Amino acid sequence: DAGVIQSPRHEVTEMGQEVTLRCKPISGHDYLFWYRQTMMRGLELLIYFNNNVPIDDSGMPEDRFSAKMPNASFSTLKIQPSEPRDSAVYFCASSFWGVTLYEQYFGPGTRLTVT
């Protein structure tokens, strides 16, 4: 089975530009999570969806960040405008309802560098 797919794997952009990160969850999974990882703050949850509906976005740092899930197989995380402090690795993870609900499976991540 294919795991969680993320694109691009690496993104370098200049401050002020719009950045869009993409995620395809594991087929059949109905929960999708976006995380950000930095050395200083570790792995932080930004937002999560259930059945394409955003459930908790309390981790989204500010209005420059937005996330959508138009269907069960695709989600985007957008940063507009980007700033150097947004530089991090962004992970998407998915899980499904059931006994192992809380077990999340991570994609390979997108390493974002904002100069």
Place this chain on the structure above:
Amino acid sequence: QKEVEQNSGPLSVPEGAIASLNCTYSDRVSQSFFWYRQYSGKSPELIMSIYSNGDKEDGRFTAQLNKASQYVSLLIRDSQPSDSATYLCAVNDSGGSNYKLTFGKGTLLTVNP
């Protein structure tokens, strides 16, 4: 503020030894606990989950949970150089319908040949 605390390490053990990784959490109502392994430059990979007090064994890995002490640990027996990675402890915030995980910052483990 819910917190998950881990010793950042690095923890260095010789090949064949037992590596012991520890984690404490602040939210007493947490119900689900996980250990993820993250190799340098890679994504976190789930290796163990534990939901009730006591020990859970899976191959060379044993997870231990003590809810009264708000403590969860991971033991790696017969450590191998391939076990060298950062180990992240994760806790479900409050169980029930809340599906968020809070992660510790991880412990870097180095297994020396």
